[in-house]
Amino acid sequence: MIPTKQDVLGTYERVKPWVHRTPVLTSTYLNEITGASLFFKCENFQKMGAFKMRGAVNAIQNLSDEQKNHGVVTHSSGNFGQAVALAAQKLGITAFIVMPENAPFVKKEAVKNYGGHVILCPSTMKDREETSQQVIKEKGATFLHPSNDMDVILGNSTATLELLEDHPELEVIIPPVGGGGLLAGTALAAHYYGMNCSVIGAEPIRVNDAYRSLLSGKIETNSSSETVADGLRTQLGDKNFPIIKSLVKEIICVEEEEIIQAMRLIWERMKIIIEPSCAVPLAAVLKEKEKFKNKKVGILLSGGNVDLSNLPF
Amino acid sequence: MIPTKQDVLGTYERVKPWVHRTPVLTSTYLNEITGASLFFKCENFQKMGAFKMRGAVNAIQNLSDEQKNHGVVTHSSGNFGQAVALAAQKLGITAFIVMPENAPFVKKEAVKNYGGHVILCPSTMKDREETSQQVIKEKGATFLHPSNDMDVILGNSTATLELLEDHPELEVIIPPVGGGGLLAGTALAAHYYGMNCSVIGAEPIRVNDAYRSLLSGKIETNSSSETVADGLRTQLGDKNFPIIKSLVKEIICVEEEEIIQAMRLIWERMKIIIEPSCAVPLAAVLKEKEKFKNKKVGILLSGGNVDLSNLPF
The missing domain is CATH 3.40.50.1100 (Rossmann fold)
Incomplete structure (x- = not known):
C-alpha cells in the first residue's frame, strides 16, 4: 500500500x-x-x-518501546551503518552494525565514533545476513534495511x-x-x-x-x-x-x-x-x-x- | 591614511x-x-x-572613464588574474592578464573563459613586471595590484x-x-x-x-x-x-x-x-x-x- x-x-x-x-x-x-x-x-x-540519516531516524523512532530496549541491527559498510549508529545514539538506543572484516578502517572508526557496536564478519552477503540473524536472535535487536x-x-x-x-x-x-x-x-x-x-x-x-x-x-x-x-x-x-x-x-x-x-x-x-x-x-x-x-x-x-x-x- | x-x-x-x-x-x-x-x-x-572578486570589482569601478577605456592589466597566475578578467568582463572593459608561460593550462583557460587577454612571459618576477609595464605603455592600461x-x-x-x-x-x-x-x-x-x-x-x-x-x-x-x-x-x-x-x-x-x-x-x-x-x-x-x-x-x-x-x- x-x-x-x-x-x-x-x-x-x-x-x-x-x-x-x-x-x-x-x-x-x-x-x-x-x-x-x-x-x-x-x-x-x-x-x-x-540523506540516510533521515530514514534511520524515522525507522528508529517508529519502533515500540520494547523494540527500542533491545536495540537495532543492520549490515552495511557504507552510509546506512553510520546513519543507524548516529540516529540510535541520538535517540538513546543501542545499535549493532554488522560490517565486513575488509571494510576500510575509516568506515569502522566512523561507526564507532557515532557510538555503534561494530560486529565484523566475512565479506559475503550470506555471512552478513547470517551474522545479522545471530544478533537478532541473541540480543533481540530489530533489523533495519537500508532501502526496502x-x-x-x-x-x-x-x-x-x-x-x-x-x-x-x-x-x-x-x-x-x-x-x-x-x-x-x-x-x-x-x-x-x-x-x-x-x-x-x-x-x-x-x-x-x-x-x-x-x-x-x-x-x-x-x-x-x-x-x-x-x-x-x-x-x-x-x-x-x-x-x-x-x-x-x-x-x-x-x-x-x-x-x-x-x-x-x-x-x-x-x-x-x-x-x-x-x-x-x-x-x-x-x-x-x-x-x-x-x-x-x-x-x-x-x-x-x-x-x-x-x-x- | x-x-x-x-x-x-x-x-x-x-x-x-x-x-x-x-x-x-x-x-x-x-x-x-x-x-x-x-x-x-x-x-x-x-x-x-x-574573495579576490571583491577587490577586483571595486578597483575597476573606481577607475575614471578615461582609464576604463584603456583597460586594466595585472600579472598573476592565480585567483587575482581570474578575478580581474571576470570583473572586467562584467563591467564591460578590457583586461590584460600577464601570466608565466609555465602556468598550468587550466589557469590560462580560466582567464580566457572569463574574457581576459592572456599575455605570456617567462616566469621570473622581473619578466612579469617588465611585460606588465609594456602593456601599460602600449595600451595605456591601468595596473592593478592584487593586494597592495x-x-x-x-x-x-x-x-x-x-x-x-x-x-x-x-x-x-x-x-x-x-x-x-x-x-x-x-x-x-x-x-x-x-x-x-x-x-x-x-x-x-x-x-x-x-x-x-x-x-x-x-x-x-x-x-x-x-x-x-x-x-x-x-x-x-x-x-x-x-x-x-x-x-x-x-x-x-x-x-x-x-x-x-x-x-x-x-x-x-x-x-x-x-x-x-x-x-x-x-x-x-x-x-x-x-x-x-x-x-x-x-x-x-x-x-x-x-x-x-x-x-x-
Missing part, C-alpha cells in the same frame, strides 16, 4: 528535530552548460554526511519535501537509484507536494536493475555490482518497487565515465564534495540535455562521504 | 551587485575538537571561486562586513595572510563593524613576512616562497602594512603539515572544497586552542580553486 500525504507530513514532523535542513545550491556555469535550471539539494551536508523499509522510504521523502518547500516551481526531480529507497521516497514527496512535478531516476548502466525492472514490470537483478558509484550497488526491493512503478516516469542510465566527469564538474565548479553516487543525476542531465532544456530541475546530492585518498580522478 | 567607516560602507554598496553574498557555515565536529564556536565565511563559493592597492583592500573588507552582519557577536576573525590585502581589509571591517571584535592573522611559517613585520614594525621579506598554501607566497606591501600595524593584534604561524591536516579536516567534515591557503586559519585555531576556547571565531575561507589532480593528501 502506498503511504498517504499525511504519512509523509507526519514523518517530517518526527524527523525534523534530528536532521539538518540542508541548503539548496545553484550554479550559473552548470545551468549554462546544461541549458536547464538546476537546484541541488545538498544532503552531502546532512548529519553524518548523507517503508519507514526508511518515508524518512527519505523528507529531503524532497524540504526541496519543494524551498522551490515549489520544480518540474522534475532526479535522485540517484541504488536500492530504490531514495527514488521511492522522492516520488512520494513529489507526488503529494509538487505542482505537477515528475520524478526521473538516474542509475549507473552497470547496475541498472531498477531501469530494467521499470521496463519489465517485475524486480530484475544485477549480475555485477561493479560501479564507481559505490552507494548504488544494491538491489531494488519489494517494498519500494510498487511505489516506483506507480509514480516514477522514467530512469536514465549513464556510463562510468559520465559519472566521473559529472562528479568532477560538481567538485570544480560548485566547490563541494559529493560521492560518486550523487553525480549520477547530473550525468543524466548532461546526457539527455534536450529532455531537460529550460526545465527547472531538482537534483538530490545524496551524500559526501568519499575516501579522499582514493578519488576516481 | 586609514580608510573611514564611510569608505567601507561605500565600497560595499558598489561591490554588492557584482558578487555573491556567500553563506556562513558551521560544523559541530570542528567546534568540538577546537573548543571554540567557528563561523566559516565561504568565499570559496564566491564568483570565480575566491587601497581599492582592493576596501573590496576585500566587504567579506567581513557581510560576516559581521550575519554574526555580530563574533569576538575574533582570522583571515589567512599572504600579500596582506585580505588581512588589512578584514581588520578595517572588524574595526568599524565589530563589537569589540579583534583580528588575528594566520600565516604559513615558511613565508611569515607579515608575522616578522608586525614584530619589527617595518616591512620584512621572505627568503623563500615555498609553501603548500600557494595563495600566500606574496609579500606584504606599503599600502596594507600601516593598516595591519594599526589594527591587527597578532599573527599566528603554522607549519606545512598543520595546514594540510586542517585542509583535510575541512574537506572531510564540512564537505566543501577549499584551497590550502584558507586552511591556515583553522590550523592556527587547532594550534592555539587555549587562546580561542569558548570564543566565537570567524574564519575566512578565502577560495576554492584547487587542482584536483594534485592534492596534498
Whole structure:
C-alpha cells in the first residue's frame, strides 16, 4: 500500500528535530552548460554526511518501546551503518552494525565514533545476513534495511519535501537509484507536494536493475555490482518497487565515465564534495540535455562521504 | 591614511551587485575538537571561486572613464588574474592578464573563459613586471595590484562586513595572510563593524613576512616562497602594512603539515572544497586552542580553486 500525504507530513514532523535542513545550491556555469535550471539539494551536508540519516531516524523512532530496549541491527559498510549508529545514539538506543572484516578502517572508526557496536564478519552477503540473524536472535535487536523499509522510504521523502518547500516551481526531480529507497521516497514527496512535478531516476548502466525492472514490470537483478558509484550497488526491493512503478516516469542510465566527469564538474565548479553516487543525476542531465532544456530541475546530492585518498580522478 | 567607516560602507554598496553574498557555515565536529564556536565565511563559493572578486570589482569601478577605456592589466597566475578578467568582463572593459608561460593550462583557460587577454612571459618576477609595464605603455592600461592597492583592500573588507552582519557577536576573525590585502581589509571591517571584535592573522611559517613585520614594525621579506598554501607566497606591501600595524593584534604561524591536516579536516567534515591557503586559519585555531576556547571565531575561507589532480593528501 502506498503511504498517504499525511504519512509523509507526519514523518517530517518526527524527523525534523534530528536532521539538518540542508541548503539548496545553484550554479550559473552548470545551468549554462546544461541549458536547464538546476537546484541541488545538498544532503552531502546532512548529519553524518548523507540523506540516510533521515530514514534511520524515522525507522528508529517508529519502533515500540520494547523494540527500542533491545536495540537495532543492520549490515552495511557504507552510509546506512553510520546513519543507524548516529540516529540510535541520538535517540538513546543501542545499535549493532554488522560490517565486513575488509571494510576500510575509516568506515569502522566512523561507526564507532557515532557510538555503534561494530560486529565484523566475512565479506559475503550470506555471512552478513547470517551474522545479522545471530544478533537478532541473541540480543533481540530489530533489523533495519537500508532501502526496502517503508519507514526508511518515508524518512527519505523528507529531503524532497524540504526541496519543494524551498522551490515549489520544480518540474522534475532526479535522485540517484541504488536500492530504490531514495527514488521511492522522492516520488512520494513529489507526488503529494509538487505542482505537477515528475520524478526521473538516474542509475549507473552497470547496475541498472531498477531501469530494467521499470521496463519489465517485475524486480530484475544485477549480475555485477561493479560501479564507481559505490552507494548504488544494491538491489531494488519489494517494498519500494510498487511505489516506483506507480509514480516514477522514467530512469536514465549513464556510463562510468559520465559519472566521473559529472562528479568532477560538481567538485570544480560548485566547490563541494559529493560521492560518486550523487553525480549520477547530473550525468543524466548532461546526457539527455534536450529532455531537460529550460526545465527547472531538482537534483538530490545524496551524500559526501568519499575516501579522499582514493578519488576516481 | 586609514580608510573611514564611510569608505567601507561605500565600497560595499558598489561591490554588492557584482558578487555573491556567500553563506556562513558551521560544523559541530570542528567546534568540538577546537573548543571554540567557528563561523566559516565561504568565499570559496564566491564568483570565480575566491574573495579576490571583491577587490577586483571595486578597483575597476573606481577607475575614471578615461582609464576604463584603456583597460586594466595585472600579472598573476592565480585567483587575482581570474578575478580581474571576470570583473572586467562584467563591467564591460578590457583586461590584460600577464601570466608565466609555465602556468598550468587550466589557469590560462580560466582567464580566457572569463574574457581576459592572456599575455605570456617567462616566469621570473622581473619578466612579469617588465611585460606588465609594456602593456601599460602600449595600451595605456591601468595596473592593478592584487593586494597592495587601497581599492582592493576596501573590496576585500566587504567579506567581513557581510560576516559581521550575519554574526555580530563574533569576538575574533582570522583571515589567512599572504600579500596582506585580505588581512588589512578584514581588520578595517572588524574595526568599524565589530563589537569589540579583534583580528588575528594566520600565516604559513615558511613565508611569515607579515608575522616578522608586525614584530619589527617595518616591512620584512621572505627568503623563500615555498609553501603548500600557494595563495600566500606574496609579500606584504606599503599600502596594507600601516593598516595591519594599526589594527591587527597578532599573527599566528603554522607549519606545512598543520595546514594540510586542517585542509583535510575541512574537506572531510564540512564537505566543501577549499584551497590550502584558507586552511591556515583553522590550523592556527587547532594550534592555539587555549587562546580561542569558548570564543566565537570567524574564519575566512578565502577560495576554492584547487587542482584536483594534485592534492596534498
